[in-house]
Amino acid sequence: MLFLTVGGVSATELVLNVSIAAAQAGWRVLLVDADAVGDGVSRHLEVRPEFGLGDVLAGRANLASAVMPDERTKVRILANTAEDARARRASRPSPQQIASQILTGQGACELTFIDGGE
Secondary structure, three states, X not given: OEEEOOOOHHHHHHHHHHHHHHHHOOOOEEEXXXXXXXXXXXXXXXXXXXXXXXXXXXXXXXXXXXXXXXXXXXXXXXXXXXHHHHHHHHOOOOHHHHHHHHHHHOOOOOEEEEEOOO
């Protein structure tokens, strides 16, 4: 698991590119957009989720219903919705909270990358 908390677009680009490279090399990859500022990963991959990370953490959705496959890159994405970002600005979950809920239910993923920028 790679959890990156450095602010700025560079961190999102790094996590995104490493995730894509790993998926294209044959790994089953889950990319979690946990950025409290916005929906960087989701925006880059043009993913429009019905459910996001906030829904999974709050118990409103299970991981299977919230993870979306990006057919172009072969990366599975747990997106960050705009509502998620606004809600997390006040009380940002710790890496341990995210990992405990995401990694226990990730199922078929071999690698998990979390974009947790500022």
